[in-house]
Amino acid sequence: MADADPLPVTLEDIRAAAGRIRGAVVRTPTLHSRTLSDVTGATVFVKFENLQFTAAYKERGALNKLLLMDEARRARGVIAASAGNHAQAVAYHGRRLGVPVTIVMPKPTPTIKVMQTEGHGATVVLHGELFDEAYARAKELEAEQGLTFVHPFDDAETIAGQGTVALELLEDAPEIDALVVPIGGGGLIAGMGIAAKALRPDIEVIGAQAELYPSMYCHVTGEERPSSGDTIAEGIAVKKPGALTASIIRRVVDEILLVPERDIETAVSLFLQIEKTVAEGAGAAALAALLTHPERLKGRKVGLVLTGGNIDTRLLATVLLRDLARSGRMARLRIQLQDRPGALFSVVRLFEKHQINIIEVYHQRIFTTLPAKGLFTDFDCEARDAAHLQRLVGDLKASGFDVHPVEVD
Known part of the structure; x- marks a missing residue:
């Protein structure tokens, strides 16, 4: 598509979508976060799309698409392929x-x-092992039953609905000079980019994509990277970007930044600790981009979209505990002991001396390469911070104990 060609979605389309969905979706708040600003070096404004009824921005595009259908198509029904937020948005509305x-x-x-x-x-059909297989089956059912397919991102009416996020964000925080938006298939950043550039041509629009699934990044840059692996940001784990969204992104997005899993996990934890709000992995990707690339937007006024909060509670607990371990507030210390009376007590008294709480203790005598009279013991413990923990480790070593912290990647 040449730059002179009109975009397939316009500011007027997005404004019309905003009027159409008004009152049926939550006009989520945009708030300045002083603490996240201190952490990242930018002036950070967060738009909390996790406060939608289904806890994600997807409602906007899905509802706009449904409202633009005629009565005959509505009566026949719609079909979608999704394992996440899009499914709930289409089903709810x-x-x-x-x-x-x-x-x-x-x-x-x-x-x-x-x-x-x-x-x-909704009627749920379980099919295939991967999304691509589910998508193919949905397209078959669309043809067989005369249904209307509601695409999660590669559709002009869906994109227009998603673009309403930018209208609200710029109205609530007109001082921002950069937007950072998660990218999966590209529907959200395409819609937001169109709206933002039309209203403020000088604004920077930056995408945040999981390092394990850099499909849109590769499409735009020409680099070749695999899209695979287990990511906490499954909501943006898209192997093949949309054709329509890619054509728009090339024109309205200034740069795409890749973010590693560790920073996505940290961003999820920061949202909970600082903003007291739950973010799923994909929802925290924009904040993760600021953590990964701090110099890129240092000193700028940045609008972030927290796109969703649907995360499994067990996974959330794991992320939080891993973050505590990385920060030194929680640790596992592996200490080699001699198998004799008082050996364990001599270690425990040093924990008491430093006021570090022991959570659990694991003895291992059998599955070890140590001599039969040797054993190692793992201590899971809580400290105030990394320096507090290090003082204990130093004291243990000075007392003659062989100590090895068990690291978290």
């Missing part, structure tokens, strides 16, 4: 509007997500 909804999900989709989608009144 479909039920509100009396539209029959079918969602095709991969078989490994967590039961809780299946139940939540069914809870919104």
Whole structure:
């Protein structure tokens, strides 16, 4: 598409979508975060899309698409392929509007997500092991049953709905000079980029993409990188970017930054600790980009979109505990002992001396390469910070103990 060609979605389309969905989606707040600003070196404003009813921005595009359908298509019903937020958005607003909804999900989709989608009144079809197989089945059912397919990102009406996020953000925080937006298939940043550049041509629009799934980054830069692996940001783990969204992103997005898993985990933890709000991995990707690339936006006024808060509680607990371990507030110390009376007590009294709390103790006598009279003991413990812990480690070593902290990647 030549730059002279009109964009397939306009500011007027996005404004019309905003009027269409007003009152049916939450006008989420945009708040200045002083603490995140201190952490990142930028002046940070956060738009909390996790406060939508289904806890993600996807409602905007799904509802706009449904409202633009004629009565005949609504009566026949719609179909989508999704294992996450898009499924719940289509199901929720479909039920509100009396539209029959079918969602095709991969078989490994967590039961809780299946139940939540069914809870919104949708018919769930489990098919295939991967999203691509579920997507192919959804397209077959679309043709067989005369349904309307609601694409999660590669659709002009969906993109227009997602672009309403930028209208609200710029109205609430007109001083910002850069937007950082997570990228999966690209629907959100395409819509927001169109709106932002139309309203403020000087504003920078920057994408944040998981390092394990850099599909849009590779499409735009021409680099070749694999898109695979287990990511906490499964909501943006897209192997093939949208054709429509890619054409828009090339024109309205200034740069795409890749973020590693560690920084995504840290961002999830920071949102909970600092803003007292839950972010899923994909939802925290924009903040992660500021953590990974601090010099890129240092000193700038930055708007971040916290796109969603649907994260499994067990996974959230794991992320928080790993963050405590990395910060030195929680640790596992592996200490080699002699198997004799008083050996354990001599270690424990040093923990007491330094006022470091022992959470759990693991003895290992059997599965070890130590001599039969040797053993190692793992101590899971809590400290105030890394320096507090290091004082204990130094004292243990000075007392003759062989100590090895068990690191978290």
